Amino acid sequence: MTPIILVVDDEKDIPDLINMQFYREIESGIFEFLFASNGAEALEILEKTHVNMVMTDIIMPNIDGLKLLERISDSYPKIKTIVVSAYGDIKNIRTAMNCGAFDFLVKPLQMSDLSITLKKTLAAIQKEKEMEEQLLQSAKLASLGELATSVAHELNQPLGVISLNTEITTEEVDNGNYDSVAETLAMTTKQVKKAISIINHLRNFGRKTNRGEYQETELNQIITETLILFQQQLKRDSIEVVQELSADLSEVFCHPIQLEQVFTNLLNNAKDALKDASEKRITIRTFRQEMTNIVEMEDTGQGIPQKNLNSIFTPFFTTKDMGNGTGLGLSISYNIIQEHKGKISVQSQVGQGTIFRIELPTLSKS
Ligand SMILES: Nc1ncnc2c1ncn2[C@@H]1O[C@H](COP(=O)(O)OP(=O)(O)OP(=O)(O)O)[C@@H](O)[C@H]1O
Numbered sequence: 001m002t003p004i005i006l007v008v009d010d011e012k013d014i015p016d017l018i019n020m021q022f023y024r025e026i027e028s029g030i031f032e033f034l035f036a037s038n039g040a041e042a043l044e045i046l047e048k049t050h051v052n053m054v055m056t057d058i059i060m061p062n063i064d065g066l067k068l069l070e071r072i073s074d075s076y077p078k079i080k081t082i083v084v085s086a087y088g089d090i091k092n093i094r095t096a097m098n099c100g101a102f103d104f105l106v107k108p109l110q111m112s113d114l115s116i117t118l119k120k121t122l123a124a125i126q127k128e129k130e131m132e133e134q135l136l137q138s139a140k141l142a143s144l145g146e147l148a149t150s151v152a153h154e155l156n157q158p159l160g161v162i163s164l165n166t167e168i169t170t171e172e173v174d175n176g177n178y179d180s181v182a183e184t185l186a187m188t189t190k191q192v193k194k195a196i197s198i199i200n201h202l203r204n205f206g207r208k209t210n211r212g213e214y215q216e217t218e219l220n221q222i223i224t225e226t227l228i229l230f231q232q233q234l235k236r237d238s239i240e241v242v243q244e245l246s247a248d249l250s251e252v253f254c255h256p257i258q259l260e261q262v263f264t265n266l267l268n269n270a271k272d273a274l275k276d277a278s279e280k281r282i283t284i285r286t287f288r289q290e291m292t293n294i295v296e297m298e299d300t301g302q303g304i305p306q307k308n309l310n311s312i313f314t315p316f317f318t319t320k321d322m323g324n325g326t327g328l329g330l331s332i333s334y335n336i337i338q339e340h341k342g343k344i345s346v347q348s349q350v351g352q353g354t355i356f357r358i359e360l361p362t363l364s365k366s
């Protein structure tokens with residue numbers, strides 16, 4: 001995907017100047033520019049478009065560059081910002097850098113400076129993206145190891161039935177009992193399908209994520225498929241699963257494999273939290289509020305102490321023993337939900353349980 005740079009400046013000739021200067025990069029898809037002439041216009045564009053970098057003038061009418069910067073670091077923390085200010089305006093530049101600006105440029109703009117700064121910022125964005133993908137991948141492989149045991153159980157069951165049915169079919173044929181053969185074979189086919197669906201599912205699990213793979217999908221279906229892999233583990237730990245899945249959801253434009261990873265992480269956490277609980281129950285609830293689809297994952301586990309509530313989404317924060325948790329599950333889930341323009345939040349009471357809530361908008365493809 002071509003990185004998008006939003007330039008916010010009230011000087012009328014800026015768009016032409018920049019488009020002319022960078023026409024080669026624009027033509028070859030190295031980056032692309034959007035323009036806004038004030039902060040309010042910029043915020044409107046940010047809401048609709050996936051922008052990677054913002055270059056903003058500081059002094060502008062209505063929402064100025066510093067206010068814009070604040071709004072960006074609150075709502076779009078991944079966007080890198082470059083501020084542009086008059087030569088000598090050290091105070092504003094310092095404030096901007098303290099507010100989280102990535103770099104600054106002074107006016108009048110030197111095109112060679114601009115070019116170096118843009119490329120440096122894009123390289124930083126690219127690096128961050130790669131690191132994030134690596135994290136995603138390593139956590140996936142860790143949970144894959146954990147899942148291997150339950151998958152073995154899951155596959156064992158249909159294979160057992162298939163093996164038994166083959167013996168029965170042979171006997172039926174030997175005895176000339178042809179009437180029952182069709183029925184036995186139908187049962188066998190069902191089990192084969194079950195095994196295939198487990199394997200298909202796993203094939204996707206360890207694979208590298210491709211950001212181009214968004215599709216319209218039903219959330220309930222992703223949840224049901226995630227549960228297939230967990231059934232055996234949960235049963236073994238005597239955990240009851242209650243599914244309250246609403247038929248009223250709209251389809252979500254999403255990356256199904258990534259969302260499945262989020263549900264997997266939440267289920268793993270709930271399972272761990274229920275270890276010493278007297279009542280062991282996980283309730284998965286879906287419902288819709290206007291254009292938002294909501295998934296709630298509730299457990300009756302140990303709960304999260306108030307003092308930890310602010311840290312649980314931080315990478316590597318874990319209360320689990322060495323080897324039992326990397327502390328990446330929730331931070332990765334948080335990133336995935338953010339990429340989907342959704343929200344993840346938590347409510348918890350020590351000794352009573354925890355509810356994770358995910359809100360996903362019905363996204364359009366554009
Ligand atoms: N359902 C829950 N109930 C109680 N505590 C939870 C729950 N979910 C998360 N936590 C707390 O949040 C911490 C961070 O969770 P996170 O999933 O990010 O990492 P982890 O489970 O420790 O390790 P990993 O997921 O990488 O194996 C957990 O260590 C735990 O203390």
Ligand SMILES: [Mg+2]
Pocket residue numbers: 265268269325328329330
């Ligand atoms: Mg976890």
